[in-house]
Amino acid sequence: MLTIRTAKSDDAGQIAPLINLIFDEMQLEELEDIPEPGLEKVITMAYRTRTYLSDKATTVVAEANGQVVGVAFGYPGENEEAVDRVLENLSAKSNDFDEPMTFDSETNGNEWYLDSIAVSPDYQGHGVGSQLLRALPEYAKADDESVIGLNVDFENPDAMKLYGRHGFEAVGKRMIGDHEYYHMQKQVDNRATIKL
Numbered sequence: 001m002l003t004i005r006t007a008k009s010d011d012a013g014q015i016a017p018l019i020n021l022i023f024d025e026m027q028l029e030e031l032e033d034i035p036e037p038g039l040e041k042v043i044t045m046a047y048r049t050r051t052y053l054s055d056k057a058t059t060v061v062a063e064a065n066g067q068v069v070g071v072a073f074g075y076p077g078e079n080e081e082a083v084d085r086v087l088e089n090l091s092a093k094s095n096d097f098d099e100p101m102t103f104d105s106e107t108n109g110n111e112w113y114l115d116s117i118a119v120s121p122d123y124q125g126h127g128v129g130s131q132l133l134r135a136l137p138e139y140a141k142a143d144d145e146s147v148i149g150l151n152v153d154f155e156n157p158d159a160m161k162l163y164g165r166h167g168f169e170a171v172g173k174r175m176i177g178d179h180e181y182y183h184m185q186k187q188v189d190n191r192a193t194i195k196l
Helices: 009-026 036-046 050-055 077-093 128-142 157-165
Strands: 002-006 058-064 067-076 112-119 147-153 169-176 179-187
Touching: 002 128, 009 036, 009 058, 009 067, 009 112, 036 077, 050 058, 050 077, 058 128, 067 077, 067 128, 077 112, 112 128, 128 147, 128 157, 147 157, 147 169, 157 179
Parallel strands: 112 147
Antiparallel strands: 002 058, 058 067, 067 112, 147 179, 169 179
16 A cells, blocks of 8 residues: 655655665756665765755655555745755765756746656556645645646656646756756645645
8 A cells, every 4th residue: 555645854864765776867967966765865864854844845655564665755836945055065975976067947946846856667557646646735734835837757758658647837948967858737626625
């Protein structure tokens, strides 16, 4: 049975490898020389912070058999700088990084921005990503946002189809690192909400 819930600090060690899958996929030049254990350590520390868990952002996990098998991480667009600063500061203190991580702006601002969504390779194709996506409108509404935004790589048409099935539409394009992405958005139904 799959449970979708808000992440706790104790989940960070299981979240980090999933988020690292995204960094691998993005092929960011500045991370090429960073040893994977060093990057995962910084990611783990980030997902233990209040900023990532409840203060400026929300981390949602999919849990099966006591293991985190999926994660979705998002925040109101206005919080992007504060969220990015966490990884910048943690990487600046790490001996594995010659320079702190830096980030391109990814959100259009007036939206709840889905920064990251990842599913364990063992659970891909089992609807975990869809269940996480279905849960997100409640978190967006809790942050008083009526639009969810995300970016999807031009080279990932399967993900774009998945987002399209969940009501997201392409509204623009942007460069992140050296990859071009479609920016997609979905209106959030503001009728009765489920208490989180």
